Amino acid sequence: MKPELQPRRVTGPDGQEFEVDPLRDYYCEAPPAVHPPAYLKIIEDLFNWARAESIWILGFGTGCGAIEMRPLMTPRFDAYRYGIQWRPTPRQANLFVISGYLSVKTLKRVIRSYEQMQNPKYVVGLGSCTINGGMYWDSYNTIKRLDDYLPVDVYIAGCMPRPESLLHGFMELKRIIRAGQAEGANDYARNFAWYKDNQKRVIHDWDMPDYNW
Amino acid sequence: MTFEWIQIPYALLTIFIVLNYGLLMTALIAKIAARVGRRHGIPIWQNYADLVKNYGLRSSITHGVMFYMGPVFRLTGGVGLLLFVPTIYGSVMFSNLSFAGDLILALYFVFFGTLGMALGAAESGHPYSAIGITRGLSQVTMAELPLALAVFAVALHYQTLSITEIVAAQQGGFLNWTLFTNPLAVAAAMLAFLGSMMRPPFDVVLAPQEIPIGPPTEYHSSYLALMQTNRVLFPIAKIVVYMNLFFGGATSWPEFFIKVFLIYMVSVLVGVVFPRFRVEQSIRWFMIWAVPIGILAIVLA
Amino acid sequence: MHDLYDRLKTRFPLGDWIARRPDLAFVDVPLAQLRSVLLHLRDQEGFTHLVLLTAVDWIETGEFQLTYLLCNRRRACDLGLRARIARDPASMESIHDLWPTAATYQRELREMFGIDFPGSPRLHEDFILEGWREIPPYRRDFDTLAYARETYRERPGRVTRDPAAYMQQQLDPGGH
Numbered sequence: 001m002k003p004e005l006q007p008r009r010v011t012g013p014d015g016q017e018f019e020v021d022p023l024r025d026y027y028c029e030a031p032p033a034v035h036p037p038a039y040l041k042i043i044e045d046l047f048n049w050a051r052a053e054s055i056w057i058l059g060f061g062t063g064c065g066a067i068e069m070r071p072l073m074t075p076r077f078d079a080y081r082y083g084i085q086w087r088p089t090p091r092q093a094n095l096f097v098i099s100g101y102l103s104v105k106t107l108k109r110v111i112r113s114y115e116q117m118q119n120p121k122y123v124v125g126l127g128s129c130t131i132n133g134g135m136y137w138d139s140y141n142t143i144k145r146l147d148d149y150l151p152v153d154v155y156i157a158g159c160m161p162r163p164e165s166l167l168h169g170f171m172e173l174k175r176i177i178r179a180g181q182a183e184g185a186n187d188y189a190r191n192f193a194w195y196k197d198n199q200k201r202v203i204h205d206w207d208m209p210d211y212n213w
Numbered sequence: 214m215t216f217e218w219i220q221i222p223y224a225l226l227t228i229f230i231v232l233n234y235g236l237l238m239t240a241l242i243a244k245i246a247a248r249v250g251r252r253h254g255i256p257i258w259q260n261y262a263d264l265v266k267n268y269g270l271r272s273s274i275t276h277g278v279m280f281y282m283g284p285v286f287r288l289t290g291g292v293g294l295l296l297f298v299p300t301i302y303g304s305v306m307f308s309n310l311s312f313a314g315d316l317i318l319a320l321y322f323v324f325f326g327t328l329g330m331a332l333g334a335a336e337s338g339h340p341y342s343a344i345g346i347t348r349g350l351s352q353v354t355m356a357e358l359p360l361a362l363a364v365f366a367v368a369l370h371y372q373t374l375s376i377t378e379i380v381a382a383q384q385g386g387f388l389n390w391t392l393f394t395n396p397l398a399v400a401a402a403m404l405a406f407l408g409s410m411m412r413p414p415f416d417v418v419l420a421p422q423e424i425p426i427g428p429p430t431e432y433h434s435s436y437l438a439l440m441q442t443n444r445v446l447f448p449i450a451k452i453v454v455y456m457n458l459f460f461g462g463a464t465s466w467p468e469f470f471i472k473v474f475l476i477y478m479v480s481v482l483v484g485v486v487f488p489r490f491r492v493e494q495s496i497r498w499f500m501i502w503a504v505p506i507g508i509l510a511i512v513l514a
Numbered sequence: 515m516h517d518l519y520d521r522l523k524t525r526f527p528l529g530d531w532i533a534r535r536p537d538l539a540f541v542d543v544p545l546a547q548l549r550s551v552l553l554h555l556r557d558q559e560g561f562t563h564l565v566l567l568t569a570v571d572w573i574e575t576g577e578f579q580l581t582y583l584l585c586n587r588r589r590a591c592d593l594g595l596r597a598r599i600a601r602d603p604a605s606m607e608s609i610h611d612l613w614p615t616a617a618t619y620q621r622e623l624r625e626m627f628g629i630d631f632p633g634s635p636r637l638h639e640d641f642i643l644e645g646w647r648e649i650p651p652y653r654r655d656f657d658t659l660a661y662a663r664e665t666y667r668e669r670p671g672r673v674t675r676d677p678a679a680y681m682q683q684q685l686d687p688g689g690h
Contacts, residue, residue, distance in 0.1 A: 148667055
């Protein structure tokens with residue numbers, strides 16, 4: 001664990017001493033809760049319509065596949081017309097696109113970002129690497145199955161998938177959301193222990209709380 | 214003007230109309246910008262979907278009391294501004310809660326939301342929020358100065374602090390508008406207007422490529438939805454003040470819609486032409502160009 | 515570039531000159547002379563830029579071969595100096611005082627090959643790998659495939675095909 005994450009005593013600018021435990025002070029340790037769709041069916045349908053029509057992608061390119069997301073913003077593909085846009089902060093994003101190979105080091109950041117997103121949230125695995133490792137199937141530091149670590153709603157196969165297949169994947173995701181089947185965040189909360197176990201099996205220097213919102 | 218209970222539902226109706234108009238108008242402007250870039254652009258109802266989606270998110274977290282209050286204060290600024298300013302001149306339904314000294318109150322509300330936001334975003338603890346807030350406060354304070362000068366020039370000009378009376382004085386042909394009777398004050402106010410619309414060249418507060426989105430970095434779900442609501446309400450409320458003070462007000466909803474759209478487009482058009490100012494550049498710009506015009510307007514009034 | 519070799523040859527004991535391109539050559543340097551050759555090239559011959567510092571694992575002879583690739587911006591040519599060090603324990607003199615960027619390469623080599631560079635700044639901080647427990651992954655006695663098999667769960671159904679044969683079969687199933 002890095003020294004700045006250790007609990008320690010700190011002297012503030014006013015000369016007062018106080019205890020600091022970064023892992024406890026800055027994060028919430030409460031496990032994620034299952035949030036049921038507790039509304040009337042018609043209200044949940046309205047929300048699902050809105051969720052499908054307003055997909056905010058977290059602007060975090062985790063691998064080379066991120067290069068295929070840029071053309072989606074250009075006039076040629078223009079994903080905005082489907083209500084898809086990119087947000088710079090995980091708090092406001094609903095969709096995490098794991099773009100291509102995922103190294104263990106990035107996986108750690110991905111988990112932190114994913115857990116900061118708010119329920120309901122969706123994950124799309126982009127490219128063969130997220131499905132079975134793709135061309136990195138024998139690599140010492142890239143994971144092979146994304147769904148061992150995060151609940152995945154849609155996989156888009158290809159190496160690389162063209163922007164058209166990405167759009168098709170997003171349409172498929174929309175269909176799933178409209179049908180009310182995109183409950184990845186609740187799956188994650190329900191099988192939290194299993195996911196954490198898998199994550200910790202590959203991330204050896206686990207220097208964050210188990211759940212950091 | 215005397216108070217009657219029926220004014221409250223009327224004022225709420227105004228807010229409802231303005232909210233829907235704002236949602237559609239901002240989408241329309243985004244669509245125009247997209248068409249200029251040869252894109253198809255967002256659907257016209259996109260803002261509704263975003264809003265419902267954010268209100269409908271199932272979980273949200275908080276960083277403390279002020280984190281709650283930030284968006285609430287911000288929305289209060291927008292709604293309050295709209296409530297105390299007559300929206301449609303001569304209409305009993307849409308004069309809202311205007312009273313004799315509403316001009317001063319309006320000036321206060323313009324600033325209120327920013328202050329609330331500063332407290333809320335500061336509590337979120339995100340460094341980008343703090344940077345954005347520092348920039349936002351210095352820039353808005355500076356942009357407010359020429360506006361205040363212009364408003365007082367107009368108040369001196371018409372010898373009243375009631376927006377309704379100022380609008381009344383401008384009726385009877387567009388040559389009676391303050392735009393033509395007191396062009397200096399209008400010029401200073403329009404420069405201030407550019408500075409408070411969060412569009413280039415004065416969008417360093419949000420600075421999407423630099424400090425991702427500034428103050429609202431930590432805001433999500435319902436908090437963000439409140440801020441989105443304010444984001445469409447507040448500029449229009451501000452434009453209503455401008456319209457009433459400088460552009461003859463509006464006597465009917467169609468006139469209102471057209472005037473608000475045109476005034477909004479001023480900041481959009483300026484925004485697509487000029488690149489972003491840094492904070493110290495924009496402050497210097499206001500000091501050199503906007504404030505002297507405002508002072509001149511006061512001196513001549 | 516060969517004139518450079520002639521000039522260097524008068525000063526230092528050097529190995530063979532291996533010219534790969536008109537503007538790229540490699541030369542073996544004895545370990546003891548490496549630092550003075552680097553200094554001479556940097557200060558006298560205009561090779562001011564350290565392009566990269568990398569290693570090759572010669573497990574058969576029990577050595578690491580370090581390659582210092584230098585660039586002469588003015589003459590637009592590159593020269594690679596190659597030196598061999600013992601593989602176990604692997605240790606090498608740090609050159610971060612000649613080029614500060616070398617510290618980063620040395621961090622990487624420490625992590626990926628397990629070569630120690632005493633005195634190099636931040637040498638023992640994690641660079642790319644975080645929490646690595648095995649022997650350094652670029653050493654050839656590290657079995658990457660076995661490690662990947664046992665660490666990351668496979669998804670059943672993965673097939674490996676020879677691309678040329680597979681495409682031929684797809685495009686021309688009859689085999690004409």
